[in-house]
Amino acid sequence: MPQSSEPTYYSLLGLHPWASVIDIRRAYRQLSKLYHPDTTDLPTAIATPKFQQINEAYATLSHPERRLSYDLKIGYSRFGVIQPPPDLHHPVSHSHDWSKSAYLDASDRPLSSGEIFALFMLVLTFVGCLLLAVAIGLTRGEAAIHSHLLQPTTSVQQQIIYMSQLITYLIIKN
Numbered sequence: 001m002p003q004s005s006e007p008t009y010y011s012l013l014g015l016h017p018w019a020s021v022i023d024i025r026r027a028y029r030q031l032s033k034l035y036h037p038d039t040t041d042l043p044t045a046i047a048t049p050k051f052q053q054i055n056e057a058y059a060t061l062s063h064p065e066r067r068l069s070y071d072l073k074i075g076y077s078r079f080g081v082i083q084p085p086p087d088l089h090h091p092v093s094h095s096h097d098w099s100k101s102a103y104l105d106a107s108d109r110p111l112s113s114g115e116i117f118a119l120f121m122l123v124l125t126f127v128g129c130l131l132l133a134v135a136i137g138l139t140r141g142e143a144a145i146h147s148h149l150l151q152p153t154t155s156v157q158q159q160i161i162y163m164s165q166l167i168t169y170l171i172i173k174n
Contacts, residue, residue, distance in 0.1 A: 008074055009057035017076045021062065028058040 010017050013027040035051040037044050060066045111119070 009061055009070065012053055012057045013061070017071060017074075024058065024061045028054065028062075032058075 008017075010019065013019075013024065013031060015023055015027055019027075031054045032051065033039060035042070035047050035054060037047045037051060040047045042050075060070050
């Protein structure tokens with residue numbers, strides 16, 4: 001990666017270019033808490049520009065297309081290059097505390113209250129439709145059974161006539 005006098009977005013967030021989306025989000029959250037003008041003890045003249053730089057870095061690196069464009073701009077390529085992790089030759093000193101992370105996966109997040117309500121309404125609608133179908137089946141199904149028993153169809157009538165003719169023929173023959 002070519003070095004320039006201006007720091008890269010990765011160095012602003014304290015990351016390596018092969019950092020995952022989760023690492024980027026975690027670094028941004030930590031630094032934004034540190035440099036946010038409303039929550040820091042630093043002077044506003046120092047905190048505000050630093051916070052704006054961190055926001056710009058996160059906006060670029062958290063969007064896959066913008067990140068790819070930025071990586072090409074700074075001369076970093078993800079393709080065809082095998083890069084060792086930064087802590088390859090360091091012993092594992094501590095395990096990562098997942099409780100400090102807001103989310104475990106970039107696509108996994110807790111449901112909002114609106115999404116929970118929508119799922120509740122969907123389940124309620126499904127159960128209502130199921131109960132309605134059962135009620136209609138019971139009321140109309142019983143009436144349909146009685147109407148078929150009282151009024152035989154033409155094929156049943158034809159079979160009855162044939163059987164009665166056969167029986168009378170057998171009786172007369174004997």
